[in-house]
Amino acid sequence: MIEQLLNGLALGMVYALIAVGYSLVFGVLRLVNFSHGSVYAFGAHMALFFVGLQFGVIPAIVFSIILTGILDILIDKFSLAPLRKKKSKGIAALITTIGIAYIIQNLLMIFFGSQTKPFPAIFDYGYVTVLGISIKSTQLFILVVSLILLAILTYVVKFTKIGLSMRAVEQNQKAASLMGINVNSVIRFTFFLGGASAAIAGSLISGYYQVVYPNMGFLAGLKAFSAAVLGGIGVLYGSIVGGLVVGVSESYAAALLGGSYRDAVAFIILIIVLLFKPTGLFGKKDITKV
């Protein structure tokens, strides 16, 4: 049982990392960024590619993070920013991100092949024993790395100047822009953060399962999004709690009900939570102005 719990927690942290990307972008744009799952897959493939070049695992992953962050900025700059300028309806942006997802996912298939590729075990050191419990080192690694990253993200959003700007844009874009905040660069920074955390999540999960494939972002993205909504989209710690809930319940479902049901668990929990708390566990209620 402990094993399932640990597995679930590790998985949950990765979901949380992806969920944060949804949540951040939703916060500033009120947009569900459907391209995020494919961005995560892109990050994993970049990690695979750079690790393959044999100049060290850490630099390879750093490259992947930066590239993926830049990709997210480009997505915003070339597809979403023009829509904002035209003051398009929300649905236009939503469809745009779905289009982007198609583009990225299929380009990955073309360049890397649609088959499942092995990913090197970059952080597997066997089992370690902590407090008398033997834990897979990969799980421990994921837990520790994601915790550190989420802490850094929380710090950036809560305590830095750019984080303050992000929260200002989230509250009221117009007012923020009148206060001299460059809204577009804040949005771009948000996208960078989202892309970067997706790349880290991609690298971690690929190192954990040791496989990579272009469609990997689809289900993971959906589940992470469920996690974000579950916790209350737009709330950072909500994403973390949501991710953990999804990860742990999925892990137990796989053990108790059999592997084939695990993928549905996230959605069932999501629908149930939404029924009772339509804005998620920690979500704030929007006041409609008449």
Added chain:
Amino acid sequence: MAKKLALKNNTIVDWISKLRNYYYAHKKVFFIALAVLIVLTPYISPSQYILRIIIMVGIYTILALALGLVTGYTGQVSLGHASFYAIGAYTSALLSTHFGLNFFITVPISAIVAAIGGLLLGLPTLRLSGTYLAIATLGFCEVVRMILLNWQSVTNGPLGVSKIPRPSIFGYELTLANNGLYYLMIVLLILTTACMIAIVRSKMGRALKAIREDELAATMMGIKTTYYKVLAFVISAFFSGLAGAFYAHLIRYIDPNTFVFDTSIMILSIVILGGMGTINGMFLGSALLVSFPEVLRFLQEYRFVVYGIVLVMMMRFRPQGIMGGQKKSNYQFPSGTIMNRNTTQTKFSLSQENSVEGGV
């Protein structure tokens, strides 16, 4: 140069408006020509392969009309319509393979089962706002797919249902070769279209559009927004189920992989490309997108990249879709409405409404 171009543009506009006027003047001629074309299509069609694609266009048009009611007219994004398509297909397939029921019995049952699915999903989730609704429908779609995959004793799991019988009327089997399936598709399509037109040109259609335009203002006009959203959703699920049932008997083999997220996105793309809040746009959008992979076969694996680019470009340059947006033509009043009544007696009749209604 610029003048010349403007001149040329003008002639094109002239030409289009002439054509439109001609169309309005000779509507009957156009309709008869269209009807003849529809009837003759199987005989003109060069191969069964083409005919099959045409039938698929018809199925997707039904799906798009169904989703169009929810997304195009009511403004609620559903990313899970493949689930209703699946429920319809599986219900009909299982009823006919296990119990040997006739297509014409299983189809209405399938549509109703799908509609019940729509009700079960719609009742709780349509209180949610846009984003949450989108994700809840998507989640529902995945859950349905998981059930299809795992409930092996009933659905046969990943292997799917095969040997689904063809539809037959009094023992006469409808096939691709005898064009029966084609005409059946046309009948279902006309049925769906007629229902949709009837709905959108009524107080219900207006209520749905009001919800799309401004839900709060709609509430303030006395529209029971949740009721109408759920109703639209249920009707939409009904026709999606209908399309699914027909699909099952057309292809004669179904498995869970036909009804995935991509299918939902395909339907949504048709609605958006064709033009949200239109009926004719659904036909055009479906014709374009369904034939798209076939026509663009030469692009091979780049097809779906192009597909993505088309979606992005569309949203950027014509978000209202090909047929959507404001129309130049006048509003069509129901026949019998008099525009210029003798206004001296009606000018200040604002409070007489009740006496008028007494007669109804």
Added chain:
Amino acid sequence: MAFLEVKGVSKHFGGLAAVDKVSLEVNQGEIISVIGPNGAGKTTLFNMLTGAHALTEGEIIFDGEPIHNHTPQEIVEKGLARTFQNIRLFPELRVIENVLIGMHIHTQYSFLDILFRTKKFRKIEVEKHQRAIDILDSIGLKQQVHNYAVNLPYGDQRRLEIARAISTNAKILLLDEPAAGMNPQESEELLEFIKELRDQGYTIILIEHDMNVVMNISDRIVVIDYGKKIAEGLPEDIATNKRVIEAYLGRSE
């Protein structure tokens, strides 16, 4: 008993009392203006009257029946309809459709009537369209029936909002700054129109900043400041009321 009785209603947002124990009575066929500085709570009061906000305390009685626990839909059906300060038309719908939507609650045919386009359906549709044209005609928008609401000039949009409110068969119209953004001639016409509405038996509650309009048209005026009612009376009394002048111009000490 008055037609509409508002008894000590309050609305709190968190700790802030946007409206604080306001009472007022409206008689049938009156034009009442609610005035006050920006942020005084006038629109919040309207929101409570039409069911958009739940009350924190107090009650609202319309035609002898309490309505404060009702949904917005039920309140419209009872006969209170409103316009919005920031115009909330259905922008991408035609002018006539906007009015027809206002008639939704008393367009009574069933779903089966819709599907089969029965005689009843067609008869009611013609009637409603006819009446929509009449309403638009009386407010001077008949030429615009085919146009889309979003394309109308500002003044026409405000008029269309009033037309839409009338089309609900309301007995009381709540008009939130109907003359805002209109030029003097337009607002003069609007004034005449509102008076005509009253003469036909409509009861009108008005939020307005244009003092000219208010003084000209109102049977009584209610003044709100910081969520509290600070004065109520005939226009000439309000114009000279000390507290009102203070609220608008600040205390001069």
